[in-house]
Amino acid sequence: MTERNHCSRPGSFRISSILLISIIFLAPSAWVVAAPQEKEAPKKAQKAPPAKKAVQAIVKPAKPVQIKTADGKKIPLVDAIKKAVSGGAEKTAKGEKASAETGKVRKNSPSPPMFHMRDGTRLAGIPEGEGVKVKTAYGTLTVPMRELVRIRFCSSVDSNLSEKIAGLIQQLGHEEFDLREEATEKLTAIGLPALKALEKAQQSEDEEIKARAEKLVSQLEGNVEEPDEDELHLIPLEGEEDEVETAEFTIKGRIEEQSFMVKTRYGSLGFKRADILSIVFQEPLVTRLSFDVPGATLAEKNSWFDSQADLAEGEEFRLKASGILTLATHNGTKCGPDGTRSIKRTSPPAFKEFPTGSLVGKIGKTGKPFLIGTDYDGVVEKKGRLFLGIALQSGVVQGKLKVVLEKRTR
Numbered sequence: 119m120t121e122r123n124h125c126s127r128p129g130s131f132r133i134s135s136i137l138l139i140s141i142i143f144l145a146p147s148a149w150v151v152a153a154p155q156e157k158e159a160p161k162k163a164q165k166a167p168p169a170k171k172a173v174q175a176i177v178k179p180a181k182p183v184q185i186k187t188a189d190g191k192k193i194p195l196v197d198a199i200k201k202a203v204s205g206g207a208e209k210t211a212k213g214e215k216a217s218a219e220t221g222k223v224r225k226n227s228p229s230p231p232m233f234h235m236r237d238g239t240r241l242a243g244i245p246e247g248e249g250v251k252v253k254t255a256y257g258t259l260t261v262p263m264r265e266l267v268r269i270r271f272c273s274s275v276d277s278n279l280s281e282k283i284a285g286l287i288q289q290l291g292h293e294e295f296d297l298r299e300e301a302t303e304k305l306t307a308i309g310l311p312a313l314k315a316l317e318k319a320q321q322s323e324d325e326e327i328k329a330r331a332e333k334l335v336s337q338l339e340g341n342v343e344e345p346d347e348d349e350l351h352l353i354p355l356e357g358e359e360d361e362v363e364t365a366e367f368t369i370k371g372r373i374e375e376q377s378f379m380v381k382t383r384y385g386s387l388g389f390k391r392a393d394i395l396s397i398v399f400q401e402p403l404v405t406r407l408s409f410d411v412p413g414a415t416l417a418e419k420n421s422w423f424d425s426q427a428d429l430a431e432g433e434e435f436r437l438k439a440s441g442i443l444t445l446a447t448h449n450g451t452k453c454g455p456d457g458t459r460s461i462k463r464t465s466p467p468a469f470k471e472f473p474t475g476s477l478v479g480k481i482g483k484t485g486k487p488f489l490i491g492t493d494y495d496g497v498v499e500k501k502g503r504l505f506l507g508i509a510l511q512s513g514v515v516q517g518k519l520k521v522v523l524e525k526r527t528r
Contacts, residue, residue, distance in 0.1 A: 234396045234398070235393055235394060235395060245379070245397075247375075251374040251375065252369050255371075258374070265365050265366070268398050268400075269363070269397045272356065272357050272361075273355060283308060284315065286312075287315060287331065289301035312334075313335065316331045316334050316335050358372070409523070411507070417508055417509060418466055419511055422507045425506055425523065426503070428502070429481055429501060431500060431501045434526045435496055435526070438492070438522045440492070440519065443515055443519065446513070446515065448474070453476075456473060456491040458474055459473045466511075469511075475509060475510055476491055478507055481504055482501075483503070
């Protein structure tokens with residue numbers, strides 16, 4: 119009895135050991151199998167996202183780099199670069215207005231005046247003082263700085279330049295060839311300010327001076343082009359009077375200030391008036407619009423092309439036109455915006471003096487028609503919509519005219 123019990127214990131121990139080892143080796147396999155089953159369950163319940171989205175979800179975006187502005191605010195570096203490249207034109211909501219017609223921006227706070235020097239230098243700065251005094255034939259006027267649009271200084275005040283030109287003209291007759299060539303080159307570089315003195319030098323008794331002066335005058339006059347109004351301030355102003363353009367009118371006279379103290383980004387600088395060619399205080403806002411006017415728009419038949427452009431009273435505007443029209447019912451005669459006078463027609467009184475097929479316009483529905491042709495400059499007397507048409511009452515007209523409108527507001 120005792121021996122039987124003793125013999126049964128080792129057998130039980132062996133069975134227990136086998137069961138324990140089996141559990142140890144089998145359990146991890148069960149765990150490994152079970153783990154994927156628990157993780158795969160939710161994947162079956164929803165559609166797997168595309169690989170691209172999965173990457174985006176895993177990668178955490180970096181925090182944008184910020185810099186501090188002059189006023190202490192922190193803004194993203196990308197925005198700062200965009201602002202620097204665009205000149206801040208994107209921020210139309212703060213202190214700026216955008217033109218609905220062209221998308222151009224006009225700042226409420228204008229840029230500092232731009233000083234154009236006679237040597238070609240340009241520098242922006244704010245002149246000190248409340249205004250400028252202009253001596254005119256009707257007395258001295260004081261123009262407030264805020265009313266100034268543009269100043270052009272006459273070249274006669276530059277006595278040093280006048281003396282230099284006179285000396286170079288005399289050098290044109292020097293006995294040494296190299297010095298004559300040097301004077302010619304320097305007078306060519308001076309350009310238009312030397313033209314008047316060279317014209318007088320054409321009457322010189324010295325044949326060398328006379329011949330070289332004639333050649334220089336011909337050369338300088340050949341380079342003279344009709345300046346665009348926006349670049350007029352870059353052309354030296356002849357005569358004895360300065361030109362002061364204000365918001366209301368233009369004054370001819372002599373500016374009494376002999377120098378200007380100007381606050382610039384480099385500090386306060388002093389400019390002598392003899393060194394200044396012009397000062398631009400306010401840049402005009404130029405709006406440009408273009409239209410295609412069909413040849414079939416017969417104005418004399420009261421058929422007008424509506425440009426959708428409204429002009430304000432006192433506003434300066436310019437119209438330029440190009441293109442060719444074919445007057446099919448008038449032997450196929452071709453004409454441009456200026457029309458043709460080779461065809462006579464019976465027209466209403468308002469169109470009687472206009473060439474056949476010419477481009478005409480009117481401001482407002484009841485406005486008086488006026489001849490535009492290829493190029494027209496005008497000032498709006500009474501505000502209204504611009505209408506365009508062809509000076510013809512009947513017939514078939516083929517083609518179209520391209521018209522560009524420029525209007526200037528300050």
